[in-house]
Amino acid sequence: MFLFKRKTPPLPTRISYSQCGEDLIIKFIFDQLQIHQPSYIDIGAHDPFYLSNTALFYQFGSKGINIEPDPALFRAFATHRKQDINLNIGIGDTAGSAKFYIISTPTLNTFSKTEAEGYSKEGPFTIKEVIDVPVDTIGNIIDRYHGGEFPDLLNIDAEGVDEQIIKSINYQQSVPTIICLETISFSSSGNGKKNKELIDYVTDNGYFVYADTYINTIFVNKKVWARQRK
Numbered sequence: 001m002f003l004f005k006r007k008t009p010p011l012p013t014r015i016s017y018s019q020c021g022e023d024l025i026i027k028f029i030f031d032q033l034q035i036h037q038p039s040y041i042d043i044g045a046h047d048p049f050y051l052s053n054t055a056l057f058y059q060f061g062s063k064g065i066n067i068e069p070d071p072a073l074f075r076a077f078a079t080h081r082k083q084d085i086n087l088n089i090g091i092g093d094t095a096g097s098a099k100f101y102i103i104s105t106p107t108l109n110t111f112s113k114t115e116a117e118g119y120s121k122e123g124p125f126t127i128k129e130v131i132d133v134p135v136d137t138i139g140n141i142i143d144r145y146h147g148g149e150f151p152d153l154l155n156i157d158a159e160g161v162d163e164q165i166i167k168s169i170n171y172q173q174s175v176p177t178i179i180c181l182e183t184i185s186f187s188s189s190g191n192g193k194k195n196k197e198l199i200d201y202v203t204d205n206g207y208f209v210y211a212d213t214y215i216n217t218i219f220v221n222k223k224v225w226a227r228q229r230k
Contacts, residue, residue: 017055020213022180026153027056029178029210029220033228038152038177040064041141043091043165046073046107046157048080053155053180053216058084064153065145067091069100069133070109085145091158092135093168100133108186111135112160115186123188138168150174157182157216163198171205179207179219 016024030038042054045066049055054064063083068074069090077086090098090111101116103109104126110116111133119125142150154176156162162182169175183199184192199217203209207219 015056015059017049017052019051020215022053022213022216022218023056025211025213025218026053026178026180029218030152033177033224035152035177036060037062039146040153040155041067041138041146041151041176042155043067043138044069044157044159045077045155048076051107053157054153057153064151065141067141069111070102070106071131072102073106073109087141088133090133090135091138091141091165091168092161093137093164095136095140096134097132098135100131101127102129102131104128108159110159110161115160119186122186138165139170142174148174150176152177153180154178155180159186163195163201166198166202169205175206175221177221177224178210180216181219182215183212183217184215 014024037060038057039062040054040057041064045068058081065085065087066077066081067087067089068077069088071088074086074088090100092098098111099113101110101113103116103119108119108125116127142148156165158165166181179202181202183195186192199209202219206222208222209217210220211218
């Protein structure tokens, strides 16, 4: 008598570059809407692949705009995201320049002095350097690089100035189909607070919450969802 071990079929694998699988959720939504190569604008892009919510779409042939104010982090985009438009600037409510705080942990880099100085209360985080960085408005960037039409996906991870960027958008004009937005305050102990006011602001401007990964909230434009789902 021979005993054969039953082989368990391999589990299907899906590549995700996001921190909590946000890119897979967003891809599912776009697939439902029959948008298979969505355009994007990624504000606070940080890295071409690591913790990126847009890298998956780039690998599927999509193109977009990456905004990364840290000159050291920006260099990788010129090498690895050559088909994208890569801008070494920040986004604000007016064009000009602003102080940018480079933190010992680069994912925490910020234009917010309050945010930068508060990191020391959360752990061994220090301000390494403060530099002047060019800043432009999101409207100017879209007019200049995307023909005045908002890309399909707006991804924001701007550490402390997310709300300022969201509130600078003219929701009566062109808007993104999906917004992925960090909606929790930073806390190394896991005690971050959700920004309910920011979530309400986005939903009051024509979006509904499709998913929340605790760190990020994914919003879908109500009109686009209703139109494409008929």
